[in-house]
C-alpha cells in the first residue's frame with residue numbers, strides 16, 4: 232500500500248517504490264498524457280511528471296502553491312493540457328479558464344476539456360485579455376506558461392483585468408524565449424524588474440526560483456498584487 | 459452603462475448595480491456564436507473585477523451557480539470547436555498536401571530502389587527503373603511471360619537473371635502494385651495542389667508555378683505569413699538549416715532558397731542569378747500579398763517580371779571579371 236503525504240491542497244506525494252508527485256483524478260480511468268494511474272483505497276491518483284510541467288516543478292521546488300479546491304484559475308498557455316489536467320484535479324470544485332492561441336494545440340486539448348466540467352477552454356491571444364473579458368470572472372490565481380518575449384506584459388494585462396486583490400500570479404519564465412544570446416540570470420533579473428514596475432499597482436514578488444533540475448533556464452515566480 | 463457578457467447585454471447603474479438586462483436565448487450553439495463575435499468586437503466590456511456568475515443569477519439567466527458553470531462549459535467548448543474547424547483554411551489544406559507529397563516521394567523512392575534491387579536478381583538487363591519498372595512487373599511478373607512482340611523480348615530471353623519461382627513472383631508483383639499505386643497517389647496529390655493553388659493564390663501560382671508556390675506557403679506556415687515576409691526572406695526560405703543559423707546567430711545570409719528551382723533563375727547565366735533571384739522574390743512577395751488580401755489575379759505581374767529579368771540579363775551580358783579579382787584579394791590577406 233503506497234504511503235500518501237499531502238504537499239499542498241489537492242497535491243500529494245505517493246511513495247511506493249519511489250516518491251511520486253500526484254493529484255487525485257477527477258476523471259478516473261483516463262490517462263491524459265501517459266502518466267500512471269495508482270489506486271489507493273478506492274481513490275485514483277495520477278502521477279505528475281515535474282519534467283513535463285513547470286507547475287509540477289514549482290511544487291517540488293517548495294513554492295507555496297495557492298490553489299484551493301474551489302479556486303478560480305486563469306491558465307494562460309494551456310497547450311494540449313498536460314498541466315491543465317492536474318490543475319483541474321486540484322481545483323475540483325473550482326474553474327480553470329484555459330487560454331491557448333494555437334488552434335493545433337487546442338484541437339488536442341478539446342478531448343480533455345470536454346470530459347472535465349471545470350475546464351473552460353478559450354482560443355485567444357493571452358496578450359489581448361479584452362477578447363475574453365465577456366467570459367472570464369475574477370480569479371484567485373493566474374498561472375502563466377506562454378514562453379513569449381512579452382510575458383511580463385501579458386501577466387500584467389491579465390492581472391489588472393482579472394486577478395482578485397488578494398489573488399496570486401504563478402509564472403514560468405523561459406530565458407531563451409526572451410533572448411537567445413544573453414545570460415539567463417540577466418534575463419531573469421530584467422523580467423522580475425518588469426513584473427514589479429511595468430504597471431499599476433505592480434507585482435510583489437514572493438518567491439523566485441530556478442526550476443532546475445527539472446527545467447533548464449526557467450525561472451518560477453510566485454507574486455501577488457502590491458497593496 | 460451597457461456591458462456585453464456571453465449570456466446577454468446588461469445595463470449597470472452608477473454603483474455597478476444591475477438595472478436591466480437583455481438575455482440571449484439559452485441554446486449552446488447560439489451562445490457560442492455570439493461569444494465569438496464578442497471576442498472580436500471587444501466593446502462595452504464588463505468593468506474590471508465584474509462578477510459574471512453572480513450577475514447571471516441575479517438577472518435570471520441561470521438558476522444556480524452549477525447551472526451557470528455547466529452552460530458556460532458547453533458554450534466555451536462549442537466556441538473552440540467552431541474556431542478549430544475554421545482554422546483549417548484552404549492554405550492549411552494545401553500545406554497538408556505538400557507535406558503528404560514529401561512523405562509519398564520519400565517512401566516511393568525507397569520502395570522503388572528496393573524493387574530495382576530485388577527484381578534485378580531475375581532480370582538485370584531490363585533497363586527499367588521507377589514507375590516503368592513497377593508497371594512492367596505488375597504486367598508480366600517473370601520475364602518468361604514477355605510476348606515475342608515486345609521490344610525487350612530478346613533481352614529477356616537471353617537474360618543472365620535467375621528463374622523467378624511462383625512464390626517469389628506473387629510477392630514481387632504485389633510489391634510492384636504497391637509502388638504503382640504510390641505513383642498514382644502522387645499524381646492525385648499533385649493535381650489537388652495545382653487546382654487548389656489556382657483558387658487560393660492565383661498570382662503566386664502564375665509567377666512561381668503551383669508546386670513552388672505551395673512549397674513557399676508550406677515553409678512559411680500560412681499564406682498570411684508568406685505575405686508578411688519581406689522579399690529578402692522569400693529569397694532564402696527553404697535554405698532551412700542555413701536560414702535558422704542566419705536568424706539566430708546573424709551568420710551570413712544563405713543565398714539558395716527553394717526559389718532557385720524556378721526556371722527563370724535556372725536558365726539565367728550564373729552571374730545574374732543573384733540579381734534575378736532578388737527580382738523574382740520581390741514579385742513573389744507582391745503576388746503573395748495580393749493573393750492574401752484580394753485573391754484577384756493580376757495578369758500584368760508575369761509580364762513585369764519577364765521585363766525586369768530581360769533587363770537584368772541585357773545589363774549584364776558578361777561575367778563580372780573585375781569584381782572577381784577584387785573579391786580574391788582580401789582572401790589572400792586573410793590567409794597571411
Ligand SMILES: C[S@@+](CC[C@H](N)C(=O)[O-])C[C@H]1O[C@@H](n2cnc3c(N)ncnc32)[C@H](O)[C@@H]1O
Nearest residue numbers: 284308310313314331332333356357358376377
Ligand atoms: C510551454 S507551452 C505550455 C505548456 C503547458 N503549460 C503545460 O505544461 O502543459 C506554451 C504554450 O503557450 C502558447 N502561447 C504562446 N503565446 C501565447 C499567447 N500570447 N496566448 C495564448 N497562448 C500562447 C503556445 O501556443 C504553447 O502552447
